[in-house]
Amino acid sequence: MEKILMFKKENSIKIGGTTPIAPLLLLGALVLLFAIASPAAADPYLGGVPLITANGTYGTVTGDLWFDAYPGFDQAYPDPVHWETTLPCDPDDIVWARLYVDTYIGHMENNYPQNVTTEFNGSGSSYETLGSESMNTEYKFYLAGTGGAGSGPVWITNHSNRVTSDFLIWYDVTDNITSSTVSTNVSVTNLIGEAPFESRVKAIVLVVAYNNQSCNVTHYWVAQGHDTDSYKTDGIFSPYTGGFPHPYKGNTTFNTSVVYTPGEANLTVLPLASFNGNYTFNSDDDQLPWANPGQGEYFQWQSWNVTTNVTSGNDSYMTYDRNATDSGTYSGYFKIPLALLTVEDKSLIYDFSNETLGRAGICMFAYKKEASGLPPSVSNDPDDEFSGTEYDEIKYDDGVFAEHYTDTYEKRAAHRFVFNVSCCNDLSNFDSINVTWNGAGWHDAGGNSNGAYLYIWNGTGYEELDNCDGDGNENYLTGGITNNLGNYIINNNVTVLAEQKTEDDDYHSHIATDYVKLWLKKV
Template identity: 35%
Template structure:
């Protein structure tokens, strides 16, 4: 029988049903969102993984390929997607279970034309939007819409037929206020190390089966890694000549083009980072505008990080609101949080040789007051920082990957101290693209074709008497006065029905006695070694229940969520809802020891709001249907 599991993610104890469900928020495109913030409120591992990888999958790299996984992974609807050299899109659950069926999905038409991929995909509208980078070959199809569930190709379009053109930027996804959906991406013609002409494209993907081009913008120097940030109605991106462009993404009208070298008074060189944007009111802005951030380089050792004012209402750059900070050669997209800019650089001098890199923390107000810089432990950093703010302001953790023969991933705290790094595994090698964070996990890939999922996990499967953790039927008062009602254990089929949050199967009960309420009781078992740790660290307990609760004839639809506090049931959430599925969410943040009994159990209860009545006819029956329940305990 599938039963409860306890999972400890970083410093978070997740107690969920038998199969790990979708946890955490999406990271559905490069640096998480349409402005490439790189910041999430989800947790990520902050304890040392002890040089072990929670899971890894090796993907064969085509002969002659130039890198296994050179795009950041993305996370969408509880699954991790990664693009592999050779044109395959893979899919895994957060805990590393490979998807079956059509997965992995090939999006190249000629198996002999296999090479690297650099255009991080974007996910929404039930699809993964993938662009084939295309290295020195003529492409039949360039843009694909792949069903995120089934792996079937819903649509594909031809973008450009030139054998020299490569699609080298992340895909940016945006949904307009009218519901129309778009993707944007750029290209360039690469000859040796020199970038020539290229274009930026915008496609309407509202109907994935009929994707249509909206506009394209020609650039004499092309775009490499320079993803567009969508700010209001405007797409903002850079190019290899150091220009910044603002275009109304809905109409294709060019609003503003500036030469960054003119603005900053020196040769900024190539802009090979994506643009990010913030309008945080705690930062210092002129004329109530926000700021964009980007990096550049003009040699293998020289480069800077930049801030520039941007008016989101007009799409215009505010040129007199600017700063630059010399950090060295950089292709890293900056991440802004709480008055700080996190950004990376790399230094490569083949003549010495030097292979170095840093993670920088800059003061957003002027960029010159360096708060700290942390030399990366394993070499050059071309990736963009992924930031977890789960642990509160001043306690953020930053994750960067390193592009080096023994490259891996490092976790650095908000004081600039490296907390841990994962470099010892033989699977680590040249991690170029950066990481994605979701639900306690951090994901990254490397040139060996390995996709990694890291988390601080201990996992338990209950046996014996501890299998009895879910109960059903009725209670005579709302709530009951004891922690043992109702007392009929769920059947095997009912346990299976709530093992994942799938919105289609339920564990159900209805009352059969007048003046009684339908109810479901759940007992979560906390491991003996972890119980004192949770209690002594000023922890909190949060409960989420999804399901249906309704009165068959008249009365009130909805339910109340309770937790047992040692002497009585305490209400956490109450909702009078319709017959459709809804959620009850609540928690406690003090005296946590009162809620964990002597056996390490936490008991929660869901009770339908109205009691059963057989008079007058017809009978009014109280119903509960549970789809999914979880408890999270956090120190």
């Protein structure tokens, strides 16, 4: 009998399991995204690409988000600028990695053509050319002279742009890294391979998100743009704009509301400026303190612990602005391409993806097909383990289902899940065990024979957490345990069962799982 998913997919909400973000958006969509950016969203005189995580990435890891940088300002002709760094992780644990290169053009508006070639050695033995990007364009401010309109940011490719005097390029290198020591060579020439007007490299930055199977889950955000701010518009009276001031303060939002129980949080900014800017985080007035870092002539970074600024259930935002007087004292110009945020989730979250605690088939298991009784009287029924393909089907809440049906009389279709929660060695730190299952249970007889039940094993038998009795469509079944948590953790394992309601009576019983998650919430 062919297995067919016999239910209508309802509107669903994402309640766990981070779907991996593609290293680059679809090329056309990305170009369009920036092409339609409103001038009001950037410095109203110079223009710029605002910082947003859609340009960078968001995800979860059991490790951390790490970066290292070459701060410049060396010539990349005739010899390339060389930079080497050592990763804090095994290459196999890298989830996301992006390399950024910024070169100086020599003028905010004039066209001084550059060809920037980036070679990357992620294997520890040989270099590969990531790209050779050619910039051959002038830059037009949004407001020129007394108000004439300019184009602002210039997109050279889908992974490089010009904003005023900087040529910013980036490459996704997740799959290029097979060694813990990596190095980069950057060469800058004119378009015929000779000495350019300028060949200085302001910065090379490598950002890496990685797992290390520690007992914590970290949410990370990389907000990427190429935003800038200038004294030319911030003044009370500005001859550059015909006398009308256009003050600008940039901002970016991080969806920290996805963090169940926020723990330690860290914010890092990496500006391309000779003098640092002013920043706030989840506040319109309280400026984050800093001492001018000065790692490079026109590049620097600054980090803060912002744990007390992140609150459960709320998104976060950062503002950034040049640190200057109206006349341009301190920083006349300020530019920022990157802001990084990490927030630890103090809850221990387990699912079958690679972004939470545990690993499918190693310390977390799923078993399939059919079971006796509603619920079974033993904790190891069914006992036929999922295949690798079936594990992939339950990694994310994405509409991809692992489906099975009965072929034994008087049995019911069932999926059993075993989560090793050895990280929670001190149960006094937790106040609940919570389960979410997204799937469907239905019977060929239909009607009242449809439905599924969700159970948790308490050491002597199964307890019901939730059900969708009589409903064969996709449903979210959830439940939690708040008392005597130790009764539900047997040999470091928590066992959960999703079972279809009605036994096989020559009409088959079906179960389908899209996603399942268990998490222990900390006090």
